[in-house]
Amino acid sequence: MERLTPAFNVENLSFSYREALVLSDVQIEIAQGKLLFILGRNGSGKSTFLRLLAGLLPCRVGVIQVFGRDLKDIPMAKRAKMFGFLNQQHQAVFPFTVEDVVLTGRASYAGFSPKKADFEVVRETLEKMEIGYLRNRIYSELSGGEQQLVMLARVLAQQPRILLLDEPTSQLDFHHQSYLFSLLRTFANAGLTVVSVLHDPNLAFLFGDDFLFVKEGTIFRPPNGIEPWDAGFLNEIYPCEFQSVPFNDRAVVFPKITL
Amino acid sequence: MMKTRNVITLIYVLALPIIVLSLFVGPTQSAGLGAWMDALWGRGTNTDLVFTVIYQIRLPRVLLTFLVGGALAVSGCSIQAVFRNPLTDPYILGLSSGAAFGAALALATAWLPVQLSAFVFGLTAVGMSFFMARKNNTVAIVSLILSGIIVSGIFTSLLAIVQYFSDPFRLQSIVHWTMGNLHLASATKLKMAVFPLLLGSATIFVYRWRMNLIALGDDEARSSGIHPGRDKAILLIAATLASSSAVAVAGIIGLYGLIVPHIVRMFSGPDNRQAVPLNFVFGGTFLLLIDDLSRSFAGLEIPIGVFTMLLGGPVFIYLMKKNNIGWND
Numbered sequence: 084m085e086r087l088t089p090a091f092n093v094e095n096l097s098f099s100y101r102e103a104l105v106l107s108d109v110q111i112e113i114a115q116g117k118l119l120f121i122l123g124r125n126g127s128g129k130s131t132f133l134r135l136l137a138g139l140l141p142c143r144v145g146v147i148q149v150f151g152r153d154l155k156d157i158p159m160a161k162r163a164k165m166f167g168f169l170n171q172q173h174q175a176v177f178p179f180t181v182e183d184v185v186l187t188g189r190a191s192y193a194g195f196s197p198k199k200a201d202f203e204v205v206r207e208t209l210e211k212m213e214i215g216y217l218r219n220r221i222y223s224e225l226s227g228g229e230q231q232l233v234m235l236a237r238v239l240a241q242q243p244r245i246l247l248l249d250e251p252t253s254q255l256d257f258h259h260q261s262y263l264f265s266l267l268r269t270f271a272n273a274g275l276t277v278v279s280v281l282h283d284p285n286l287a288f289l290f291g292d293d294f295l296f297v298k299e300g301t302i303f304r305p306p307n308g309i310e311p312w313d314a315g316f317l318n319e320i321y322p323c324e325f326q327s328v329p330f331n332d333r334a335v336v337f338p339k340i341t342l
Numbered sequence: 343m344m345k346t347r348n349v350i351t352l353i354y355v356l357a358l359p360i361i362v363l364s365l366f367v368g369p370t371q372s373a374g375l376g377a378w379m380d381a382l383w384g385r386g387t388n389t390d391l392v393f394t395v396i397y398q399i400r401l402p403r404v405l406l407t408f409l410v411g412g413a414l415a416v417s418g419c420s421i422q423a424v425f426r427n428p429l430t431d432p433y434i435l436g437l438s439s440g441a442a443f444g445a446a447l448a449l450a451t452a453w454l455p456v457q458l459s460a461f462v463f464g465l466t467a468v469g470m471s472f473f474m475a476r477k478n479n480t481v482a483i484v485s486l487i488l489s490g491i492i493v494s495g496i497f498t499s500l501l502a503i504v505q506y507f508s509d510p511f512r513l514q515s516i517v518h519w520t521m522g523n524l525h526l527a528s529a530t531k532l533k534m535a536v537f538p539l540l541l542g543s544a545t546i547f548v549y550r551w552r553m554n555l556i557a558l559g560d561d562e563a564r565s566s567g568i569h570p571g572r573d574k575a576i577l578l579i580a581a582t583l584a585s586s587s588a589v590a591v592a593g594i595i596g597l598y599g600l601i602v603p604h605i606v607r608m609f610s611g612p613d614n615r616q617a618v619p620l621n622f623v624f625g626g627t628f629l630l631l632i633d634d635l636s637r638s639f640a641g642l643e644i645p646i647g648v649f650t651m652l653l654g655g656p657v658f659i660y661l662m663k664k665n666n667i668g669w670n671d
Contacts, residue, residue, distance in 0.1 A: 139561055163567025170561050176426045177557050177612035187555040191567030196551050196615075241566060 088151045090115045090245050090276040091136055096145030098131060105131045107300040109145070113278060113293075118271035120287035121280045122311075123297030124321060129280045130171065130249050132302060136278065137168040137247045149245075163191035166245035167238035171253065171280075173230065175223040181233050184222045185209065188240035208240045212266070227254035235263075246270065248279040252286070264290040285335045288312045296320050312336055349609050350620060357627045364404045367634045369643075370395050403527035406535065407633045407646075408626035410524075410588040411598070413539045415606070415625025417581035417588075418599025419617055420546045423553040424574045424581075425483050431599035432468075432585035435486070435578075436493035438596070440467025441589040443497040446504045446516045456519070457534060457590040464586035467493050472578070481571075522593040522647025524633055535591040542584025543622055549577055550618035557614075595629070595647045601658045602628065608661055628654075 091113040098106040105128045113119055121129050134140045136147060138154055147154040149165055157165070167188070182205060189201040209215045214232050217225065222233060231254045238246060246267075252260045267277050268290055281287050287294060294311040295302055298320055305311045312334040314325040324339035366375040372388070373395040380386035381393060418431040425434075432438075444463025448456040474489035475481045505513055546553075555563050556573055563570040585599060602625045603617070610616040629650070636649045644652075 137565055139564055159564065159569060160567040163565065166565075168561070168565035170559075173559065173562070175558075176428070177423075179554065179557075179612050183554055183613050184558065187558055187562070188566055190552065190555050190563075193551070195548055237562075238565075 087115045089113055089148075090150065091278075092146075092148040092151070093136075094146045094148075096135065096142065096147060098128075098135060098140065098142070098144070100131075104300055106135075106302070109302045111295065111302050113276070115276050116271060116274045117292040118267055118277045118290060119279070119293040119295065120291045121278065121295045121297060121302075122282075122284055122287060122320065127297040128300055128302075129297045132297065133168075133247055133249050133278065133280050137166060138162055139168065160191045163241055163243070165243060166247055167241040167243035169235055169238050169246070169248045169251055171249040173234055175230070178221045178223045181209070181214075181217045181220050181222050181225070184233055185237045185240050188237040191241065204240050204242070205236075208236050212236050212239070213262075228256055228259055231255060232259065232263075245276040245278065248277070250280055250282065252281070252283070260286065284312070284317065288333055288335060289330075310334070346609050350616075353609070353620060353624050353627065357623050360627050360630055361404060361408060364407075364630050364634050365396050365400050368395070368400055368637050373400075398529065402529040402532040403524060403633075404630065406527045406532045406591060407524055407630050409532075409536065409539045410592045410595070410626075411602075411629025412622035412626035413543050413584040413588050414595060414599045414629075415602035415621040416543045416546050416618060417585040419603040419606070419614065419621045420549070420553060420577045420581045421599070422603055423557040423614060424577050425487070426557055426559065427483065427487075428604070429600070430487070431597065432581055433594075433596070433599065435471045435490040435582070436467035436497060437464045437582065437586055438589060438594045439494040439497035439501065440464045440470075441586060442520045442594060443501045443504065445519045445590075445593070446501050446508075449516050449519065450504050450508045450512050457531065461586050461590040463497070464589055465582060467497055468578075468582045468586070481574075518645065519593050520647075521645035522595045522650070524592050524646045525643055527591070531591045535587045538583050538587035542580045542582075542587070545580035546577060546584075547618055547622075549573065549580075550614040553577065553614040553618070554612075557612075593645070593647055595650050598625070598629070598650055598654065601654050605658065605661055 089112045093111045096109040123129050185205045193201050271277050309316050314327040317325045325336045326339050327334045327336050373392045377392045381389040421430050441460040441464035444459040445456050448454050448459035471490040471493045475485035560570040606621045610620045636644045
């Protein structure tokens with residue numbers, strides 16, 4: 084079988100904020116059509132890495148290729164059709180309706196004025212995410228979780244081939260979390276590449292195809308022969324003792340608690 | 343929902359009749375609607391006077407007032423979207439202090455025509471605020487507002503110096519100018535200002551939907567394929583062009599660009615596709631009505647800037663209390 088061009092190919096990527104080195108010499112390939120999770124501790128550089136992939140931070144040292152093309156050479160409007168980015172949090176200032184917010188995701192298609200087709204995409208996207216009933220509500224008056232779903236709908240309305248999500252479930256209740264992950268699973272099965280930063284390793288292990296770990300500025304996969312839910316391996320990432328419990332053909336982990 | 347839609351329709355429908363009727367308001371009581379009709383039919387005694395008053399004095403003033411009001415409102419609306427802050431207007435960037443200093447300097451030394459000098463220094467002030475705030479090719483909102491305050495302070499001090507060294511006669515005209523002065527409107531001023539007023543407003547009109555995206559935030563704009571920096575720069579330049587031309591011909595009409603967009607949003611909602619055109623029409627009509635009122639007090643005309651604040655302030659507070667203005671926090 085012919086090998087697909089990777090969605091992202093990252094070579095020798097380093098990044099620093101002022102003097103502080105956040106990422107150093109990252110070499111990573113991200114395959115197409117997979118549901119990939121990025122795990123690691125707070126402040127380890129997960130979000131920085133995601134923002135670099137999204138082109139929101141300048142890649143000064145190293146190369147980031149998207150579908151084989153250097154990210155630097157891709158104009159912004161083209162990038163928007165390749166990948167969509169969901170921010171960790173979003174502060175609404177004006178009381179826009181949900182429809183107005185989601186419609187802005189069509190900017191790279193609509194230019195200066197949204198067309199009928201753009202409204203149609205917005206309506207379909209909201210329906211697909213089962214939040215059609217929110218369409219005429221005021222975005223800033225929604226709950227944090229609903230706002231997060233709306234912002235995800237905004238990214239989907241952009242119709243990108245890659246989704247870059249920073250903590251997409253941070254505000255979601257239990258039901259919406261599992262709902263969102265099944266949705267991401269369906270997207271990946273349909274060929275969309277999903278790259279998501281996540282705090283909860285278990286949700287990642289339950290749904291993901293591929294896992295990246297970030298620690299002290301380096302990004303890596305578990306060494307050969309070691310599963311990502313291996314308690315010993317996880318202990319190197321998060322400085323606490325883990326207990327691994329088999330689940331289906333995988334495992335979930337719990338921190339060891341001494342009472 | 344239906345009720346606000348009716349209000350919007352009413353605002354659009356009433357604009358033209360108000361413009362026309364404003365031609366018959368003014369201290370020259372003999373040039374009213376009846377006299378004009380008579381003059382048109384060749385009746386009446388002083389036909390020439392009636393035509394002169396209406397076409398050469400009132401028409402330019404009415405059109406200029408409408409354009410100034412519309413441009414200030416539209417500029418305010420776009421500045422609020424650009425800064426993602428409903429509490430800003432073009433004057434926050436130092437525009438009014440710069441323009442006031444420019445006008446005062448011209449009134450005191452006659453180095454340039456007053457309007458041109460006001461325009462030049464209005465633009466200079468905004469430019470200074472912008473470049474002072476610029477760092478690593480980006481302009482942070484907080485730095486921009488801070489540098490706007492500082493630039494305002496500098497030009498206010500310079501204005502004080504000019505006032506301090508001016509003789510009482512010139513001092514009076516400087517004070518008059520800073521209070522807003524539509525009573526000096528003329529066909530010349532209209533011709534001078536019409537192009538930049540319309541160009542600035544039209545640019546903002548073209549960008550009106552993109553302003554929704556800009557108002558969501560830089561990351562959101564960039565990841566949807568829009569250069570937030572470029573769009574913001576274009577909107578800022580357009581708003582500065584329009585409002586500094588307004589200041590140049592009409593003096594300082596304080597807070598108009600802040601208040602009107604808020605009033606308009608109560609009817610249209612925050613979607614700038616509706617809000618921008620409505621701001622232009624409502625902003626123009628509302629200033630015209632205020633000016634009509636101020637012209638109706640024959641013999642004693644209150645400067646428009648002062649009158650706008652006296653009338654607009656309470657109207658705004660009333661609407662804010664009555665309607666849910668929609669700012670959650």
